[in-house]
Amino acid sequence: MSLSRKYGRTFHFPFSPGTTSDDRINSNYWQDICQIPTIIHTEKLDGENNCLSKYGVFARSHAAPTTSAWTKSIRERWHLLKNDLGDYEIFGENLYAVHSIIYPNIEDHYFVFGVRENNHWLSWEETVFIAAAFDLQTVPVIETIKDLNDKTAFENHFRKLVDQPGYFGSIDIQTQRSCTMEGIVTRNVDEYSVDDFQKNVFKYVRKGHVKTDEHWTRNWKRASLKFEKNVDNK
Numbered sequence: 401m402s403l404s405r406k407y408g409r410t411f412h413f414p415f416s417p418g419t420t421s422d423d424r425i426n427s428n429y430w431q432d433i434c435q436i437p438t439i440i441h442t443e444k445l446d447g448e449n450n451c452l453s454k455y456g457v458f459a460r461s462h463a464a465p466t467t468s469a470w471t472k473s474i475r476e477r478w479h480l481l482k483n484d485l486g487d488y489e490i491f492g493e494n495l496y497a498v499h500s501i502i503y504p505n506i507e508d509h510y511f512v513f514g515v516r517e518n519n520h521w522l523s524w525e526e527t528v529f530i531a532a533a534f535d536l537q538t539v540p541v542i543e544t545i546k547d548l549n550d551k552t553a554f555e556n557h558f559r560k561l562v563d564q565p566g567y568f569g570s571i572d573i574q575t576q577r578s579c580t581m582e583g584i585v586t587r588n589v590d591e592y593s594v595d596d597f598q599k600n601v602f603k604y605v606r607k608g609h610v611k612t613d614e615h616w617t618r619n620w621k622r623a624s625l626k627f628e629k630n631v632d633n634k
Contacts, residue, residue: 402462403455405516407491408597410585415555418583418605430551432599436588440524441542441558443567444583444603445511446501447493452478454485470497470620474510481534488530489516493539497620501582502571505626511539513585516594523591540567542584558584562604580606 411426412419419425426432433439448470451458456465457475466475473496492512495503512531515522522530524541531538542561548554566581583605592600 403464404451404453404458404462404489405594406458406460406462407449407451407514408594408601410601410603411598413555413558413586413602413604415559416583416604417607426598426602429602430554433586433602434548436590436600438544438546438589439548439586440544440589441561441584441586442513443540443542443581444585444605445493445495445503445539445566446499446582447495447511448497448499450474450492450494450510452481452485452490452492453488454482456482468617470494470622477510484534487517490514490530490534490536491516492536495623498573498623499616500573501566501579502573503566503568503623504571505568506623507626508537509623509625511537513539514587519594520591521594521597521600524587524589526591539585542567544589558604562606582606 409424411424411429413429414425414427416425448459450466450471451462452474457471457478459466459468459471471494474494490512491514492510494510495506496509512527515527515530528538562584563580565578570579570581571577572579583603586602586604588600
């Protein structure tokens with residue numbers, strides 16, 4: 401039995417090229433997204449989804465807290481926050497271990513993208529406020545959009561946005577050259593219920609993004625922060 405409800409599956413936009421056989425696509429995304437007064441595009445950072453709750457730090461499974469080596473740092477931070485979390489479940493990208501993208505300009509390893517409280521996902525404004533209250537950073541916001549009315553224009557503009565480097569810079573781990581961001585997560589700027597997650601959150605992932613393999617967990621490296629040099633220790 402899980403200690404909490406794990407993060408919901410985020411459906412891809414139908415024009416997202418980075419889908420795999422295990423992914424789900426929201427073919428009716430335009431109908432759903434047009435029901436939302438205001439959306440925001442946030443950068444999809446290349447890390448591990450880690451949840452901070454009063455029960456511990458969780459990765460993919462919420463059956464038990466994670467104990468992986470690359471979550472040691474965020475678990476140490478959690479010990480300072482745990483007594484004040486209450487019903488808040490803070491979800492963020494943990495960039496402590498390098499996956500497929502190197503970020504040369506990050507000043508932290510953990511970036512919040514959502515806060516869940518009981519059966520609701522909180523608004524982006526509340527998410528930013530709560531993250532700041534716990535001295536946590538949030539993922540970069542690329543754009544805020546209101547009053548969608550042209551599907552083709554939306555998709556064309558979206559492709560231009562995603563065909564850029566990330567906010568913190570982005571370097572392909574294999575080629576060591578500048579690359580585009582991993583993708584974009586689009587969400588309702590207002591709060592919404594957990595059961596309506598798939599109608600309020602959408603994602604786009606670049607083609608051929610994943611560069612890691614089954615040996616990744618044995619050979620992972622710590623991501624250096626902007627003010628550090630030549631840090632690759634664990």
